[in-house]
Amino acid sequence: MLEKVSNHVSRLICPLQSTGQVGKSTVLASIIEYLKVTDTSYRAIDADGEHKTLSTWYNDVQHIPFAEKHDLLSVLGALGSEKTQLVDFPAQATTAILNALADFDAISFLAERGIRVTVVLFANQDQAGMMAAADIYRTLGRTVDYLVVENPAKFGSTGFWRSRLGKAFENDPRLVLPTLPDDIVYQVNLESKKHGKILHFIEAIKVIDGLEKSALISWRKEVFTALHKACRVLLPVGAPAPDTNEFGIREEVRSNPLDLY
Secondary structure, three states: OOOOOOOOOOOEEEOOOOOOOOOOOHHHHHHHHHHHOOOOOOEEOOOOOOOOHHHHOOOOOOEEOOOHHHHHHHHHHHHOOOOEEEEEEOOOOOOHHHHHHOOHHHHHHHHHOOOEEEEEEOOOOOHHHHHHHHOOOHHHHHHHHEEEEOOOOOOOOOOHHHHHHHOOOOEEEEOOOOOOHHHHHHHHHHHHHHOOOOOOHHHOOOOHHHHHHHHHHHHHHHHHHHHHHHHHOOOOOOOOOOOOOHHHHHHHHOOOOHHHO
């Protein structure tokens, strides 16, 4: 069980929105990779019992599926003392998660133990996404922080930002996921089949060569730059921004001339 502490010493990052196929696991994987290059200790839990994407990508991610209210206790009980912790909750579970958070007074429980929550929110303009985002904000308000994600390849965001709901998040940090050409996504899928597991875009950099590798490195740099700008909601409260050394990308590109062309 988490010990009580006096100040925020950790950050819990999680998506809570009932909207699938928006890239939530990709976002969490990108955050994990960002934490790695900034030498930030982390712990991740995969609570998505159906897809298990995060625990498939990472051997050190614990799988604790969330299906009903009391499962939240198991998830919270598995949190540790790392600087940043992540939970990949399942899509289509907003109401159940919010009810569990309220019934167990979980936000206060976490705050008393030094953990500040960041909700990953998707600026999805479809009705289901908007309703779920509204429920989250109505329930949690400013007791948590937010990272707002735009993913143009998966959904439109214009309607979200024009709405009263969008106005509530206009000053929160944003992550706009760059769009990759279809042929590069195709190559990543081919490599995934070859390796017998689904590869996320950053992991695919290790196994793809040529122009595709260069494009993925560029994608990673854009994502890491955006995450670095949002680090105040990814790291413990008051923690200084890490020295990224450009996330190691400059050295990697110089070491492989193929990455330049």
